[in-house]
Amino acid sequence: MSLKVASSLLCLAIALFATATGQLLFKMYYVRARRVFLFSALGTFIIVPAFSYLALLNLSLAAVYMSTAFTNVLVLVMSRIFLDEIIAKRHMIAMAFIVAGIFIFNY
Secondary structure (H helix, E strand, C coil): CCHHHHHHHHHHHHHHHHHHHHHHHHHHHHHHCCHHHHHHHHHHHHHHHHHHHHHHCCCCHHHHHHHCCHHHHHHHHHHHHHHCCCCCHHHHHHHHHHHHHHHHHHC
16 A cells, blocks of 8 residues: 555545544534534534545545445444443444445445
Protein backbone atom coordinates (compact mmCIF):
# COMPACT_ATOMS: atom_id res chain seq x y z
CA MET A 1 0.00 0.00 0.00
CA SER A 2 1.44 3.34 -1.00
CA LEU A 3 1.87 6.25 1.36
CA LYS A 4 -0.72 8.25 -0.58
CA VAL A 5 -3.36 5.57 -0.21
CA ALA A 6 -2.52 5.11 3.47
CA SER A 7 -2.86 8.84 4.11
CA SER A 8 -6.19 8.86 2.25
CA LEU A 9 -7.42 5.96 4.39
CA LEU A 10 -6.39 7.88 7.49
CA CYS A 11 -8.28 10.95 6.25
CA LEU A 12 -11.32 8.78 5.58
CA ALA A 13 -11.15 7.35 9.10
CA ILE A 14 -10.91 10.86 10.55
CA ALA A 15 -13.92 11.97 8.46
CA LEU A 16 -15.98 8.98 9.59
CA PHE A 17 -15.09 9.39 13.26
CA ALA A 18 -15.69 13.15 13.09
CA THR A 19 -19.13 12.58 11.56
CA ALA A 20 -20.02 10.01 14.22
CA THR A 21 -18.63 12.23 16.98
CA GLY A 22 -20.65 15.18 15.68
CA GLN A 23 -23.81 13.11 15.69
CA LEU A 24 -23.07 11.87 19.20
CA LEU A 25 -22.40 15.42 20.43
CA PHE A 26 -25.65 16.57 18.88
CA LYS A 27 -27.48 13.76 20.70
CA MET A 28 -25.75 14.84 23.90
CA TYR A 29 -26.90 18.41 23.29
CA TYR A 30 -30.47 17.19 22.86
CA VAL A 31 -30.33 15.12 26.08
CA ARG A 32 -28.39 17.53 28.29
CA ALA A 33 -29.21 20.91 26.65
CA ARG A 34 -25.70 22.32 27.06
CA ARG A 35 -24.49 24.61 24.29
CA VAL A 36 -20.96 23.28 24.49
CA PHE A 37 -22.22 20.04 22.93
CA LEU A 38 -23.95 21.93 20.13
CA PHE A 39 -20.91 24.03 19.26
CA SER A 40 -18.63 21.00 19.49
CA ALA A 41 -20.93 19.11 17.13
CA LEU A 42 -20.86 21.98 14.65
CA GLY A 43 -17.07 22.12 14.91
CA THR A 44 -16.67 18.45 14.10
CA PHE A 45 -19.09 18.71 11.19
CA ILE A 46 -17.04 21.59 9.75
CA ILE A 47 -13.87 19.49 9.44
CA VAL A 48 -15.57 16.53 7.75
CA PRO A 49 -15.66 17.91 4.16
CA ALA A 50 -11.94 18.72 4.23
CA PHE A 51 -10.97 15.22 5.32
CA SER A 52 -13.45 13.65 2.89
CA TYR A 53 -11.84 15.65 0.08
CA LEU A 54 -8.37 14.50 1.15
CA ALA A 55 -9.61 10.90 1.20
CA LEU A 56 -11.00 11.29 -2.32
CA LEU A 57 -7.60 12.30 -3.69
CA ASN A 58 -6.45 8.67 -3.77
CA LEU A 59 -9.56 6.60 -3.12
CA SER A 60 -12.52 6.06 -5.40
CA LEU A 61 -15.72 7.98 -4.86
CA ALA A 62 -17.60 4.69 -4.56
CA ALA A 63 -15.31 3.44 -1.77
CA VAL A 64 -15.52 6.68 0.19
CA TYR A 65 -19.28 6.96 -0.29
CA MET A 66 -19.92 3.36 0.77
CA SER A 67 -17.69 3.78 3.81
CA THR A 68 -19.88 6.58 5.11
CA ALA A 69 -22.45 3.92 6.02
CA PHE A 70 -20.04 2.89 8.76
CA THR A 71 -20.90 6.08 10.67
CA ASN A 72 -24.22 4.46 11.63
CA VAL A 73 -22.30 1.67 13.34
CA LEU A 74 -19.97 4.13 15.04
CA VAL A 75 -22.85 6.24 16.34
CA LEU A 76 -24.58 3.20 17.84
CA VAL A 77 -21.40 1.98 19.52
CA MET A 78 -20.42 5.45 20.77
CA SER A 79 -23.97 6.03 22.06
CA ARG A 80 -23.70 2.81 24.02
CA ILE A 81 -20.36 3.84 25.50
CA PHE A 82 -21.05 7.51 26.26
CA LEU A 83 -24.83 7.67 26.69
CA ASP A 84 -25.50 4.17 28.05
CA GLU A 85 -28.01 3.52 25.28
CA ILE A 86 -29.09 -0.05 24.77
CA ILE A 87 -28.20 -1.72 21.50
CA ALA A 88 -31.06 -4.04 20.60
CA LYS A 89 -30.54 -7.36 18.86
CA ARG A 90 -31.99 -5.97 15.63
CA HIS A 91 -29.48 -3.11 15.77
CA MET A 92 -26.63 -5.60 16.09
CA ILE A 93 -27.93 -7.50 13.07
CA ALA A 94 -28.20 -4.24 11.14
CA MET A 95 -24.63 -3.31 12.10
CA ALA A 96 -23.42 -6.70 10.88
CA PHE A 97 -25.18 -6.18 7.54
CA ILE A 98 -23.69 -2.69 7.19
CA VAL A 99 -20.16 -3.88 7.87
CA ALA A 100 -20.59 -6.89 5.59
CA GLY A 101 -22.00 -4.69 2.82
CA ILE A 102 -19.10 -2.26 3.05
CA PHE A 103 -16.59 -5.09 3.04
CA ILE A 104 -18.21 -6.89 0.09
CA PHE A 105 -18.55 -3.67 -1.93
CA ASN A 106 -14.96 -2.52 -1.37
CA TYR A 107 -13.24 -5.89 -1.70
